Amino acid sequence: MAYMNANIQTVAGNSVLRMIANAFAAFKAAAAQRAVYRQVFTELENMTDRDLADIGIARGDITAVATKAAFGDH
Numbered sequence: 001m002a003y004m005n006a007n008i009q010t011v012a013g014n015s016v017l018r019m020i021a022n023a024f025a026a027f028k029a030a031a032a033q034r035a036v037y038r039q040v041f042t043e044l045e046n047m048t049d050r051d052l053a054d055i056g057i058a059r060g061d062i063t064a065v066a067t068k069a070a071f072g073d074h
């Protein structure tokens with residue numbers, strides 16, 4: 001047959017389509033986090049050392065600040 005049964009159950013009890021939707025949502029959220037990381041990192045990287053000092057960030061802390069902005073405290 002040329003159709004898929006949306007009621008196929010997995011071991012966990014979720015349908016295959018639900019699992020695909022969850023995977024897509026996770027991928028979309030991760031892409032958004034990566035975009036925030038890239039934006040924050042690029043903006044800070046382009047600042048002068050004096051500008052960074054004015055906002056209390058050392059150049060060596062840019063990666064940590066961008067990571068915290070994008071992914072939170074982990």
